[in-house]
Amino acid sequence: MTNNVSTSTTGVKRRIVKDKMAYAFICIFAFLAMVPLFLILWEVVSKGYKNFNFRLFTEVAPSSMDAMFARVNGEPIPGGILNGITGTILIVGLAIFFTIPLGLYIGIYLSENSEKRFSKIISFLTDLLQGIPSIVIGIIAYAWVVKPLGSYSALAGSVALSIMMLPMIVRSTEETLKMLPRAYKEAGLALGSSYTNVVFRILLPSGFGGIFTGILLAISRVMGETAPLMLTALGASLVNWNIFEPTSSIPLLIWEFYNDPNLIDLIWSSSLLLLIVIFVLNWIAKIVARKWKI
Amino acid sequence: MKKAVLCLLIPMLLFSCGRLSSDKTKSGGVTISGAGATFPYPFYNIVFRDYMSLNDNIVVNYGAIGSGGGIRSLRDKSVDFGASDAFLTDRELESMNAPVIHIPTCMGGIVMAYTLSGVDSLRLTGSLISDIYLGNITRWNDYRIAAINPNVKLPDLEITPVYRSDGSGTTFNFSEYLCDVSPEWKKVMGMGKALKWDVGIAAKGNPGVAGIVQQTEGAIGYIGSEYSLTLGLPVAQLKNKAGNFVSASLESISAASKIQFPDDMRASIINVDNPDAYPMSIFTWLIVYQELNDGNHTEVQAQELVKLLSYIISPEGQQVAARINYAPLSEQAIEKTKALIGKITYNGEVLIPYTEDSTKTSLNTHLTTDTLYNER
Numbered sequence: 044m045t046n047n048v049s050t051s052t053t054g055v056k057r058r059i060v061k062d063k064m065a066y067a068f069i070c071i072f073a074f075l076a077m078v079p080l081f082l083i084l085w086e087v088v089s090k091g092y093k094n095f096n097f098r099l100f101t102e103v104a105p106s107s108m109d110a111m112f113a114r115v116n117g118e119p120i121p122g123g124i125l126n127g128i129t130g131t132i133l134i135v136g137l138a139i140f141f142t143i144p145l146g147l148y149i150g151i152y153l154s155e156n157s158e159k160r161f162s163k164i165i166s167f168l169t170d171l172l173q174g175i176p177s178i179v180i181g182i183i184a185y186a187w188v189v190k191p192l193g194s195y196s197a198l199a200g201s202v203a204l205s206i207m208m209l210p211m212i213v214r215s216t217e218e219t220l221k222m223l224p225r226a227y228k229e230a231g232l233a234l235g236s237s238y239t240n241v242v243f244r245i246l247l248p249s250g251f252g253g254i255f256t257g258i259l260l261a262i263s264r265v266m267g268e269t270a271p272l273m274l275t276a277l278g279a280s281l282v283n284w285n286i287f288e289p290t291s292s293i294p295l296l297i298w299e300f301y302n303d304p305n306l307i308d309l310i311w312s313s314s315l316l317l318l319i320v321i322f323v324l325n326w327i328a329k330i331v332a333r334k335w336k337i
Numbered sequence: 338m339k340k341a342v343l344c345l346l347i348p349m350l351l352f353s354c355g356r357l358s359s360d361k362t363k364s365g366g367v368t369i370s371g372a373g374a375t376f377p378y379p380f381y382n383i384v385f386r387d388y389m390s391l392n393d394n395i396v397v398n399y400g401a402i403g404s405g406g407g408i409r410s411l412r413d414k415s416v417d418f419g420a421s422d423a424f425l426t427d428r429e430l431e432s433m434n435a436p437v438i439h440i441p442t443c444m445g446g447i448v449m450a451y452t453l454s455g456v457d458s459l460r461l462t463g464s465l466i467s468d469i470y471l472g473n474i475t476r477w478n479d480y481r482i483a484a485i486n487p488n489v490k491l492p493d494l495e496i497t498p499v500y501r502s503d504g505s506g507t508t509f510n511f512s513e514y515l516c517d518v519s520p521e522w523k524k525v526m527g528m529g530k531a532l533k534w535d536v537g538i539a540a541k542g543n544p545g546v547a548g549i550v551q552q553t554e555g556a557i558g559y560i561g562s563e564y565s566l567t568l569g570l571p572v573a574q575l576k577n578k579a580g581n582f583v584s585a586s587l588e589s590i591s592a593a594s595k596i597q598f599p600d601d602m603r604a605s606i607i608n609v610d611n612p613d614a615y616p617m618s619i620f621t622w623l624i625v626y627q628e629l630n631d632g633n634h635t636e637v638q639a640q641e642l643v644k645l646l647s648y649i650i651s652p653e654g655q656q657v658a659a660r661i662n663y664a665p666l667s668e669q670a671i672e673k674t675k676a677l678i679g680k681i682t683y684n685g686e687v688l689i690p691y692t693e694d695s696t697k698t699s700l701n702t703h704l705t706t707d708t709l710y711n712e713r
């Protein structure tokens with residue numbers, strides 16, 4: 044009897060030790076995974092803060108020569124990335140405008156008709172779309188929009204970004220709506236509300252947290268895209284609000300700075316800005332997800 | 338449900354239709370857009386901005402998407418002009434479906450930048466560069482390098498050649514030069530925008546090569562001269578066809594362009610005969626369609642495009658090039674280019690007629706590209 048008890052306690056002890064060891068290992072590896080992230084953050088911040096000033100938001104990208112003279116005189120590089128900031132707002136804004144209704148409708152359809160064969164095909168294609176490399180989507184948007192319109196444009200860029208955002212919004216809408224209790228829908232229908240009303244007035248608002256989080260994550264995913272925009276939006280050296288003309292964006296400017304020996308210093312402050320924006324978007328997504336928990 | 342869909346779709350359609358018709362003539366202004374080579378991007382960046390400050394109603398956009406991308410965009414008519422570091426071959430010309438015109442805008446050189454402490458001046462020849470990149474010469478104090486650098490104390494150090502990992506017009510011109518001077522290079526490596534390298538380390542873009550060369554003792558790499566002149570890197574003097582050692586400067590690159598050009602300006606200025614010429618000198622071109630009434634341009638746009646081209650080759654435009662270390666075009670090149678711009682038409686009518694400067698065009702122009710220069 045006593046013998047039995049002692050073996051069971053040693054068994055428990057061994058398990059506790061194993062548990063502790065596994066915990067320690069996981070902590071070590073999680074930390075190791077974070078090390079490069081912090082090194083990147085440190086690099087971007089330490090190199091980017093010098094040019095991270097008011098001008099960055101109020102002036103367009105400088106010319107190569109101004110930057111060269113500033114370098115020779117040891118001054119900070121003049122100018123900012125206003126054309127990139129407004130371009131990113133325009134392109135991403137348009138992409139949001141195109142994608143949200145489409146993504147929501149597809150998501151609702153999938154969650155309401157999950158057993159239909161057609162839905163299965165759509166889900167499969169959505170998953171496939173998620174895996175397509177961004178550059179391929181850029182080429183597709185080039186063929187669909189740039190070639191027919193005969194000009195690189197912000198519109199073409201936003202179409203490319205829309206395609207990239209779509210699967211994420213569809214998935215998050217579908218999953219969130221599927222997680223809602225059946226009782227919500229039944230209660231709404233029992234009160235005599237129409238099906239459309241139930242979906243738009245009850246289901247969508249209840250799932251707001253999850254859907255909104257999905258949208259924010261989709262936005263921050265496409266915010267830093269360069270390759271598809273190179274093939275569609277092309278870039279512009281001035282602020283442009285016309286959606287049918289070439290437009291710049293922050294990642295496009297970073298690529299252009301990289302090609303110019305005089306402007307290389309600006310890469311870091313532009314990257315820092317992009318990093319901050321995406322960090323804030325992710326942060327808001329976290330807060331929203333926590334607050335509107337289903 | 339239907340209502341909701343309609344409510345969203347109708348404004349979207351109206352919005353897009355309304356904007357479509359307003360296309361490129363926003364507030365009386367004209368937008369000209371181009372895309373292509375990354376090598377002249379700093380020059381175009383400034384010259385277009387200057388042009389915009391002189392002409393309020395004009396916006397010029399340039400996207401540095403690479404020479405290949407520029408040519409493709411022009412073929413698809415999604416830009417008004419393309420830009421390329423390599424002129425179109427006859428086959429590429431046919432694929433453009435309509436005649437195109439090459440407008441040279443400026444010149445540059447490719448330099449061999451190196452880092453060797455205690456060595457301020459270094460001389461190299463094309464065949465030595467070829468041997469270094471082929472791995473036949475691996476140490477700095479190799480007797481073949483020492484033979485042409487009698488007054489330099491070369492260290493007993495391994496050579497680290499640096500090359501471009503990305504497809505690049507610089508690599509194309511670099512390998513074109515080496516094919517010209519080294520039969521072994523031609524056989525082993527050949528010519529191209531991206532090659533299969535056996536020795537050395539890779540770097541991305543001109544800044545990448547410059548960075549690795551600067552940080553690595555004993556490294557050597559090829560970069561655009563505007564980078565080395567701006568960043569102040571030590572570069573090797575190269576032996577040109579006449580046997581002189583010259584360093585890359587605006588003068589020596591300009592000297593390379595003192596050749597007889599074909600009328601269409603599709604010419605290579607690599608390894609020319611001029612005794613003052615820098616051997617690895619290159620042109621960069623803007624490419625436009627000869628007939629601009631293609632359904633995509635209004636007459637005003639066509640006129641503005643031609644004015645922009647004339648501005649780039651005007652003394653003001655060329656001065657900008659010189660100030661940021663690109664070599665300006667020679668007088669003969671500018672005359673020929675003016676004649677080319679004089680061929681650009683709208684509805685068959687010439688936009689800026691070329692007034693011949695009779696003293697300069699009497700030279701022999703019967704030589705074609707193919708007889709003067711090797712097939713590209």
